[in-house]
Amino acid sequence: MQFLAEGTEDDGETPALRRAARSNDWAGTGLRDRPGFLIRRLHQIHTALFMQECAGEGITPVQYSVLTALDQMGPSEQIAISRAVGLDRTSTADVMQRLEKRKMIRRRTSPKDRRSKIATLTEVGEAVLARIDAAASAAHTRTLEPLDPEQRRALMQAMRRIVDTYPDLERKSF
Template sequence: MTVRASSKRTAAHAAAAPAHAADASEWRHTSLDARPGFLIRRLHQIHVALFIEECAPEGITPVQYSILTALDQMGPSEQIALSNAVGLDRANTADVIARLAERRFIQRRGSRTDKRKKVAELTDIGRALLARLETGVERAHERTLAALPEKDRKQFMAYLVRLVDTNNELSRTPIRRERKRSDAQSDA
């Protein structure tokens, strides 16, 4: 890059800085309960509480439910594929998988194509658990959205999807969409 091009970029950045500073100042003076990050975190806390309440008899967390659902939808999968599908780091995914395996909801085995990799698979006990959770999970989702008029719920969900998809790569654990048929599935 030439000095001239670098100077132009620096000047453009400097010109944009006051506008950015004004935006930052605007947020600083906005009450906490009117900021998107605060509201998104609070809504997440509320949804987790509703999920736990609705699914209390089974003792399953939302993250455990996500892993079980991913396995149900993807079939036998390597830990990294589950981590990518759920947006959870590998260490936490391994911990959740171990806890689910202890309860016999999933089983783990070495990959037939690469012995260093572990493949997780939903068991019949896990499938039965998902069936039992269906009504409670549906109620938790419905209760989370209940304050919105029925006609606005699809639009709200579309906005959530857009925000997550647009900002996915900024996450510590971006969700990676796997191909329909993975090596783990060919291991099955």
């Protein structure tokens, strides 16, 4: 199944971009016509750019998202953070444990439900966020840099639409 025929008028690619794509090992495999493959590669590229920009802190994009969510939401139950960031419960608990070990968050048992944990951003976590916000923003900018402003807007709009169409799907464990 081909989603966009290579070299078509509306694919938005210049001859230079097509040559660059063909120079990749995967270019001749048909993978570049599969949305899932391209999304996975884009995620890998963004993660690498994020790690370059934020190298000094040793924070992953997911950890940054959790810290940002806690900063914006205030003290929250882990399940609320899980929903906000789009992680399953197990992954959220793992990320929270790593952040707690590094003293970026504090967790306590909820007084309303002993099975539930409430996470709070610590001063260490706040300081890390303050130090890396600009670097994380630079990674986001670098990710979209190959696109012109209209293409950036269109890509962001398309990604939001896809994510909004399947609000709970990413949190399911398969």
